[in-house]
Amino acid sequence: MAKSTKKRPYWQSQPCPGWCGGWHSKSDARPDRNHYSRWEASIARSLEDAHVWHHGDERIASKHKAELYVMQHDEHHSAHVRLGMLSGPGGHGREYPLTRDEAERLGRALLEAADLIDGHHTGGVR
Secondary structure (H helix, E strand, O other), X not given: OOOOOOOOOOOOOOOOOOOEOOOOOOOOXXXXXXXXXXXXXXXXXXXXXXXXXXXXXXEEEEOXXXXXXXXXXXXXXXXXXXXXXXXXXXXXXXXXXXXXXXXXHHHHHHHHHHHHHOOOOOOOOO
């Protein structure tokens, strides 16, 4: 992986992984000392009604979505994929950490399920 040449905060023990966006601050508390990928996928989930709320006279609708990105705490040696199932104001919801292998298996399973919708039988997830 490529190494970042940006000056590191005092707490950062190693250069950022090549995929890291480099959004670090010397004031980051220990739990917040994470590397986050520049890459992110956000997929609107259209089968659920939008979350609607009012701010004064304004009606606001927020679609439910799934988000994916890569994260690694500075003190850990391996990164993981974060899958967020988010909804409502501020994108509240639940996040699921996945190992690389789990993310790959989930991706294959989703493709197989999509193929079934089109009438293709793929033989099952491995």
